[in-house]
Amino acid sequence: MTAPRRPLPQWARDASLGIFVHWGPYSVPAWAEPMRALGAVPDDEWFAHNAYAEWYANTIRLEGSPAAEHHALTYGDAPYEDFLDAWRAEAYDPADWARLFRAVGADYVVPTTKHHDGVALWDAPGSGDLTTVARGPRRDLIAPLADAVRAEGLRFGVYYSGGLDWSFTDLPPHRSSDDVAALRPTDAAYAAYAHAHVADLVDRYRPDLIWNDIDWPDAAKQPGPHSIESLLAHYRDAVPEGIVNDRWGAKVWDYRTSEYDHDTDHEADAGWEHCRGLGFSFGYNRVEDASLTLSPRELARLYADVVSRGGRLLLNVGPTAAGEIPDVQRRTLEGVAPWMTAVKPHTIGRRVIDSDAVEVTDATWWRAWATPDGLVAVVDGPAASARARDGRAVTTFVLPN
Structure with missing residues (x-):
C-alpha cells in the first residue's frame, strides 16, 4: 500500500524538539536492566535483557531474564494487570509538565495513549476495563495534558501501538525481532479495534501528529471500512496539517524515524525525527541514575547534531507512577533550558550545509x-x-x- 507523499506543513519543518511521554502501568514496577541502547545490542541478547521498562510485561515472561528474576523476588507471581490497579497518578500535574516542556523549548508533545500492554490512558471504545478510566487512576489522563500543552502554545500529538497489543491475543512472548514481526495481531477483529481507537483519538483530541508504533494489522492494509487509507483520510479531513510517522508497515508516512542506534539509515529525508529517552529506557526505570542519564551538555550536543542534519529530536521523559517527572530527568531538562532558549530561535527555517x-x-x-x-x-x-x-x-x- 502506497500513498502519495505530501510536503510537511510549515510547523513540522520549523519544529526541532518534541517531548515524548511514556507513562503506563509499567511505571509502577519501573524496572529494566540498563543494558545499552537499542541497535547497539545484538538481537539475540536484547529481548531477554531489554533496557525498555515499558516492555516489562514481555520481558518478565522470558524465563531466566533479569526482569523475570526481579519480578519473582519483588512481586512473586503477581500478574501484570495488578500494576494497573496499583497505579494512582496521585501527583499528576499536567500544567507543570507543560510549563517544563515549554521552558526547555519543545515545539510539540506526544504522550503514549496505548502501549504494547494494551492499556488505554483514555476511555477507549471497546477496551472494557483495560483503561485508566475504569481502573487505576480512574480518569482520562490524555485530555488534561492536551489542554495544558496547547495552553502553553505547543502542538499536541498521540502515540499509539498499532502493531502490538499483548492484551488482545494470547501469543508467546517476543524473544527476537522476528517474533515481533510474526507474533502480533493482524486479523480483521484487531484492525477494527485499532481503527476505532485511533479514530476516537482523532475525534476527541485533534492531534497534530499520530505516532504509530511497530506496524499496523495486515487486514487493514487492504481497502475497506477499517483500512489505513480510510483512517488517515478521516484524520486528514479533521486535521489538515496533521502528520504521521513511518511505522505502519505501509508507505503512508509523512516523515521517517530513527530510535537510539536503530534505523539510522532513515536520517536522511527532510524532516526526519530521532527519538530516544534521557536514559536507555522510555518508561521510567528506577535503576537509571545520573550516570545513565544524559547531562544537559550531552543533550545539547545531541540536539545540535540532529538539527544540523535536518532532523527533529523527540526526547522522551518517563514519569513515575505518581505522575512526577523524576528528579534525575528534571535536572537535565532544567539545566539545558537556558541554552535551548538561546539556540531555538536560530533553528527556524534551517537548512543543511556542507x-x-x-x-x-x-x-x-x-x-x-x-x-x-x-x-x-x-x-x-x-x-x-x-x-x-x-x-x-x-x-x-x-x-x-
Whole structure:
C-alpha cells in the first residue's frame, strides 16, 4: 500500500524538539536492566535483557531474564494487570509538565495513549476495563495534558501501538525481532479495534501528529471500512496539517524515524525525527541514575547534531507512577533550558550545509546549519571560533558545561 507523499506543513519543518511521554502501568514496577541502547545490542541478547521498562510485561515472561528474576523476588507471581490497579497518578500535574516542556523549548508533545500492554490512558471504545478510566487512576489522563500543552502554545500529538497489543491475543512472548514481526495481531477483529481507537483519538483530541508504533494489522492494509487509507483520510479531513510517522508497515508516512542506534539509515529525508529517552529506557526505570542519564551538555550536543542534519529530536521523559517527572530527568531538562532558549530561535527555517562551508578553530567538536539570517555554529570549546567561507554572518553557541 502506497500513498502519495505530501510536503510537511510549515510547523513540522520549523519544529526541532518534541517531548515524548511514556507513562503506563509499567511505571509502577519501573524496572529494566540498563543494558545499552537499542541497535547497539545484538538481537539475540536484547529481548531477554531489554533496557525498555515499558516492555516489562514481555520481558518478565522470558524465563531466566533479569526482569523475570526481579519480578519473582519483588512481586512473586503477581500478574501484570495488578500494576494497573496499583497505579494512582496521585501527583499528576499536567500544567507543570507543560510549563517544563515549554521552558526547555519543545515545539510539540506526544504522550503514549496505548502501549504494547494494551492499556488505554483514555476511555477507549471497546477496551472494557483495560483503561485508566475504569481502573487505576480512574480518569482520562490524555485530555488534561492536551489542554495544558496547547495552553502553553505547543502542538499536541498521540502515540499509539498499532502493531502490538499483548492484551488482545494470547501469543508467546517476543524473544527476537522476528517474533515481533510474526507474533502480533493482524486479523480483521484487531484492525477494527485499532481503527476505532485511533479514530476516537482523532475525534476527541485533534492531534497534530499520530505516532504509530511497530506496524499496523495486515487486514487493514487492504481497502475497506477499517483500512489505513480510510483512517488517515478521516484524520486528514479533521486535521489538515496533521502528520504521521513511518511505522505502519505501509508507505503512508509523512516523515521517517530513527530510535537510539536503530534505523539510522532513515536520517536522511527532510524532516526526519530521532527519538530516544534521557536514559536507555522510555518508561521510567528506577535503576537509571545520573550516570545513565544524559547531562544537559550531552543533550545539547545531541540536539545540535540532529538539527544540523535536518532532523527533529523527540526526547522522551518517563514519569513515575505518581505522575512526577523524576528528579534525575528534571535536572537535565532544567539545566539545558537556558541554552535551548538561546539556540531555538536560530533553528527556524534551517537548512543543511556542507561541512566545508564553515571554518572552525579551537573546537574539539562542532555542528553548523544555515538559516535565512546566516549560519549557526554550535561548538565545544570556550575559545572556539567559526567563520563562513563565503562571508555570511555566523552566530556561535558554546555547549553548556
